[in-house]
Amino acid sequence: MTHAIDVRQLHKSFGDLEVLKGIDFTVNAGEVVCVLGPSGSGKSTLLRCLNRLEESNSGTILIDGEDITDIDADVDQLRSNIGMVFQQFNLFPHLTVLKNLTVAQTGVLKRPKDEAIGIAREMLDRVGLSDKIHEYPAHLSGGQAQRVAIARALSMKPKMMLFDEPTSALDPELVGEVLDVMRTLAGEGMTMMVVTHEIGFAQEVADRVVFMDDGVVVEEGSPEAVLRNPNEERTKQFLRMVLET
Amino acid sequence: MTTLTPRQRARYYQIAMYLAAAVITVVIVFAADWSKIQKNFFNPEIAADMFPEVITSAVKNTALYTLLSFVLGMVLALGLALMRLSSLKAFRAFAIGYIELFRGLPALITLLFVGFGLPIAFSGFRIPGGVLGRGSVGLALVAGAYMAETIRAGIEAVPKGQTEAARSLGMSQTRTMFTIILPQAFRIIIPPLTNELVLLIKDTSLFFILGSTPGTKELTKFARDFMNAERNATPLTVVAALYLLITLPLTFLVRRLERSAAKAR
Numbered sequence: 001m002t003h004a005i006d007v008r009q010l011h012k013s014f015g016d017l018e019v020l021k022g023i024d025f026t027v028n029a030g031e032v033v034c035v036l037g038p039s040g041s042g043k044s045t046l047l048r049c050l051n052r053l054e055e056s057n058s059g060t061i062l063i064d065g066e067d068i069t070d071i072d073a074d075v076d077q078l079r080s081n082i083g084m085v086f087q088q089f090n091l092f093p094h095l096t097v098l099k100n101l102t103v104a105q106t107g108v109l110k111r112p113k114d115e116a117i118g119i120a121r122e123m124l125d126r127v128g129l130s131d132k133i134h135e136y137p138a139h140l141s142g143g144q145a146q147r148v149a150i151a152r153a154l155s156m157k158p159k160m161m162l163f164d165e166p167t168s169a170l171d172p173e174l175v176g177e178v179l180d181v182m183r184t185l186a187g188e189g190m191t192m193m194v195v196t197h198e199i200g201f202a203q204e205v206a207d208r209v210v211f212m213d214d215g216v217v218v219e220e221g222s223p224e225a226v227l228r229n230p231n232e233e234r235t236k237q238f239l240r241m242v243l244e245t
Numbered sequence: 246m247t248t249l250t251p252r253q254r255a256r257y258y259q260i261a262m263y264l265a266a267a268v269i270t271v272v273i274v275f276a277a278d279w280s281k282i283q284k285n286f287f288n289p290e291i292a293a294d295m296f297p298e299v300i301t302s303a304v305k306n307t308a309l310y311t312l313l314s315f316v317l318g319m320v321l322a323l324g325l326a327l328m329r330l331s332s333l334k335a336f337r338a339f340a341i342g343y344i345e346l347f348r349g350l351p352a353l354i355t356l357l358f359v360g361f362g363l364p365i366a367f368s369g370f371r372i373p374g375g376v377l378g379r380g381s382v383g384l385a386l387v388a389g390a391y392m393a394e395t396i397r398a399g400i401e402a403v404p405k406g407q408t409e410a411a412r413s414l415g416m417s418q419t420r421t422m423f424t425i426i427l428p429q430a431f432r433i434i435i436p437p438l439t440n441e442l443v444l445l446i447k448d449t450s451l452f453f454i455l456g457s458t459p460g461t462k463e464l465t466k467f468a469r470d471f472m473n474a475e476r477n478a479t480p481l482t483v484v485a486a487l488y489l490l491i492t493l494p495l496t497f498l499v500r501r502l503e504r505s506a507a508k509a510r
Contacts, residue, residue, distance in 0.1 A: 053409055080415025090410035094428050103424060104414035149410075156414060 002065035004029040004160055004191045005050060010059035012045055019045045021215035022059070027160075032192045034202035034223075037212035038238055043195045046212070047162050050193070051082045064159065080108050083153030083161040087168050089145040091137035097124070097148050098133045101155045109156065116155075123151040127181050143174030147181050160191035167198060199242055203227055211235045288479040295471060295483055302460065303467035304487060309377060310449040310463055314384035315442055321389030326396035327422070340393065347390035352383075352448055359383035360455045376461040380452040388445055395437045399430030439499040443492050464488065 005027040012020040019042045027033050035043045048054040050061060052068060052075055061068050068078050092100050101120035105111045111119070124130050127147040137145055146166055153161060163182065167175045179201050186192055186205050196202060202209050202223055209226040211219045211234075219232045230236050249257070329340035347355065360379050364371055372379045403426050411421040431438075450465035457466055468484035 051413055053413060076412075076415045076417050078415075079413055082413070084410075084413040086406060086410060088404075088406050090404075090406035092407065092410070092425055092429075094432065104411075104416055107420055107424065108415040152414070 003027060003062070004031070004064060005193065006060075006062040006065075007046075007050075008060045008062075010046070010049060010061065011057045012042075012049060012054060013057055019215055020049070020056070023215075023217060025210065025217060025220075027191060027193055029191050030189045031207045032186045032190075032194065032205055033208045033210060034206040035193065035195045035210045035212060036197070036199070036202060036226075036238070037218075038241075041212045042215045043212045044164055047164050047193065047195050050162060051079050051084060053084075076108065080104070080156050081159050083150075083156060083158035085146070085149050085153055085161065085163045085166045087165040089137075089142070089149045089169070091140075091145055091149055091152070093137050095136075096133070097129070097135050097137070097140075100137070100148065101152050104152075105155055119155050119157070120151075123154045124148070126154065126184075127151045141174060142170045143177045146170065146178045150178075150181055150185075154185075160193070161185065163192065163194040163196065165195055165197065167196065197242065199227065199239070211238065213238070285478050286482045288477055291471075291475050291477050291479040292483050294475075295467075295480060299464075299467060299483065299487065303462055303464045303484075304491070306377075306461060307446065307449050307463040308491070310380055310384070310452060311442070311446045313377065313381035314388055314445050314449070317381055317385035318388030318392055318441075318445070321385055322392035322396050325389060325393035326400060329393060329397050330400060344390045344393055347387050348394075350387075352387045353451055353454065355387050356380065356383040356451055356454060359386070376452055376455050376457060380449070380455050384445060384448055384451075387448075388441060392438065392441055395434050395441065396430065399434035400426055402433050403429045435499060435502055439495065443495060446488070446492060 003026040005025070007023055007025040010020050010023040010025075011018070021042075023042075023046055025046075035046070037043045045054055049056045050063070050068075056069060059069070063078065063082070066078075067073065068075075091097075092103070095103060098117065098120055101123060102113070102116040105116035105119060106113055121130065121133070124133055127150055129144060129147055129151070132140060132144060132148070137148070140148060150161075150166075166182070167178050170178065175198070179198065182192070182194070182201070183205055194202075194206070204223075206223050208220060209223050210217055211226055211230070211232070213234050219226055219230060219235050226235065227239065230239065325340045325343060328336040329344070331337055331340075356379075359372065359382055372382050374381075407425055407429065408421055411425040412418075416425070449463050452461075452463055453466040453469075462470065464484045464487060468480040471480040472478060
């Protein structure tokens with residue numbers, strides 16, 4: 001069986017700074033993988049390489065068995081199949097919530113307008129924000145904005161979802177509502193890769209946890225194995241630090 | 246002598262300033278020769294003579310020249326701004342060269358080149374549309390250079406995350422630019438673009454060097470000819486008022502646009 005995501009020997013440098021030092025890594029279809037690690041460990045860069053927001057220097061990335069680092073790969077087509085959620089939400093402020101959800105459906109996927117609106121309503125319902133459909137993003141709380149961003153990504157009916165620290169920019173009391181939506185999504189069998197600092201979420205929802213540090217995968221395994229009984233000293237250190245604060 | 250509290254001192258200072266202003270006004274009012282000023286600058290008969298042509302012809306022409314220059318300049322500026330931000334070095338170099346060249350030249354020189362240089366260089370070639378065509382193309386060449394820098398600044402002011410979000414949804418670079426980035430960029434640069442429009446309104450007064458027929462005179466040329474014919478400065482006053490009549494509502498409108506844009510954010 002081909003993996004949903006299959007990364008082999010991925011290297012990435014920004015100038016002289018080597019951020020990814022040969023990453024090997026897979027995600028199966030329907031699996032939820034949480035990536036943990038200190039800031040600067042390369043986890044966000046890894047995520048951004050998967051839909052080529054960053055171009056890797058060497059190595060291969062197979063998405064559903066297809067090599068996306070190939071120079072002839074259709075990047076736009078690839079990206080429309082991979083939903084991405086950002087730390088800063090990145091909703092389009094000049095468009096209403098509805099327009100945020102339909103602009104790429106009609107423009108990229110060429111769905112008829114009625115169908116796109118129908119899908120948008122369905123996705124907003126899923127994140128519990130049907131009543132905000134005609135609002136502008138400025139009138140949403142951080143938690144609502146992030147849920148709309150998730151709905152926007154889901155509107156494309158992607159095969160998998162990437163989350164880049166989706167709760168890091170939120171006030172503590174708003175984190176829960178976003179994690180709830182993600183938990184539901186995971187329960188529905190969505191393939192998810194989540195870069196996060198939410199250890200509790202990883203423990204509860206992840207099928208597998210990957211710990212990264214300094215551009216390499218230090219340790220991976222079930223949440224119990226990595227979070228409760230880590231083998232590596234670096235993992236233990238990181239967990240001590242995170243759990244103390 | 247009693248010392249003053251800060252509040253009292255501020256009040257006396259204010260009173261002194263008002264007094265000074267009043268004295269200066271009185272001096273000017275009595276020193277000026279009002280009958281002479283009235284006769285030379287505010288002569289009602291001469292002012293009345295200017296109508297309706299000053300509106301039906303001069304204001305109309307000024308508006309037409311401005312609008313066409315602005316539209317052409319905007320198209321040019323958008324192209325230049327995109328070239329300026331292109332990943333192709335040749336495009337960037339061209340845009341920079343163009344912008345520096347036309348910002349460095351007086352608009353009058355550009356107009357002369359377009360009006361008289363081109364027909365000499367390419368014998369027989371004339372930009373169509375007479376004064377309107379030649380003048381507007383000339384001004385657009387200049388305005389395009391200025392507005393290109395404004396548009397570029399607007400594009401760069403849109404957060405990078407917007408591009409990333411759009412691209413991650415599968416939008417192409419072009420679609421991202423036109424549906425996501427530019428609408429936000431233009432909202433940011435409405436105030437400087439209006440400045441540019443107001444400058445253009447005033448720059449159309451340079452069109453006189455392209456020659457004029459009675460039908461193609463804009464406000465300033467119209468006023469100058471009228472002034473020479475009547476040996477009186479009243480036409481200038483009338484035209485100055487008309488310029489303000491155009492520019493002031495414009496700036497007012499923009500302020501309202503800005504406010505509603507700020508609300509939508």
